[in-house]
Amino acid sequence: MSTERNMEKFSPATDIVESEQGFYMYMDLPGVSKEALAIDLDENTLIVSGKAAVTPDTDEKYIDQEFCEGEYSRKFTIADVVDRENIKANHKNGVLELFLPKKAEVQPLKIQITNE
Amino acid sequence: MVIDFDSFYNFPYEFDKIFSDVFNPHHQRRRKASYPPLNIVEDKNNIYVRAEVPGISIEDMEITITDKDLVLKGQRKLPEGRYFRQERPSGVFQRIVSINTTVDVAKVTASTKDGILNIVLPKSEASVPRKVGITVE
Missing domain, CATH: 2.60.40.790 (Immunoglobulin-like)
Incomplete structure (x- = not known):
């Protein structure tokens, strides 16, 4: 495989789910190991990038190819309600799960009604 | 809220995308392939x-x-x-x-x-x- 193809860039498919506590982001990054993954937070921008592992160059011959190695990279703009200090990331089975908690003051508060 | 502005505001990115779609048929094929x-x-x-x-x-x-x-x-x-x-x-x-x-x-x-x-x-x-x-x- 040529180096040019190895450098191919992909935007990973991402799901964003909201809950009361914050936002969950799920990103498909097949072939990217935990070590090859980088998550950067630059003020309001969250940048996720990673490189899918290149298979060792052996005498393997491709019969059919539908996916290839490449670089994943994607930028997200994060709103002020996100508590930047407590962003959690978990990587499993080629899926990156990010949890972006909402700041305590924006979480819905339940007001107790008293009977007097 | 988490908003991805890329597709609306990032013109150089859009341009790159069009460019890579045209000159990189592999990319295109990848999307149409079966799962x-x-x-x-x-x-x-x-x-x-x-x-x-x-x-x-x-x-x-x-x-x-x-x-x-x-x-x-x-x-x-x-x-x-x-x-x-x-x-x-x-x-x-x-x-x-x-x-x-x-x-x-x-x-x-x-x-x-x-x-x-x-x-x-x-x-x-x-x-x-x-x-x-x-x-x-």
Whole structure:
């Protein structure tokens, strides 16, 4: 495989789910190991990038190819309600799960009604 | 809220995307391909079938092999909730790979790593040329 193809860039498919506590982001990054993954937070921008592992160059011959190695990279703009200090990331089975908690003051508060 | 502004405001990015779509037909093909995308590779002794299956554990997949076909079946379930953005595919999938050479069905193995499924189909001795010695890994 040529180096040019190895450098191919992909935007990973991402799901964003909201809950009361914050936002969950799920990103498909097949072939990217935990070590090859980088998550950067630059003020309001969250940048996720990673490189899918290149298979060792052996005498393997491709019969059919539908996916290839490449670089994943994607930028997200994060709103002020996100508590930047407590962003959690978990990587499993080629899926990156990010949890972006909402700041305590924006979480819905339940007001107790008293009977007097 | 988490908003991805890229597609609206980032003109250089859009331009790059159009550029790469035009000059990189591989990229285009990738989107249209059936799910999951497969790579089929062979070397002297084995045939490797690799699939991109992020988020699917090996227990959620069923791999069946006969003398002629390799069938990969499974279901991808996504977490429930209020979706702001939904791009990842989900649902039931099946892919059938016909094998045109004789493989040793009993010795087929499968493993997953970082969302890539790797199925190793050893070629049966009859289909491996005699003069080739069996390599030790």
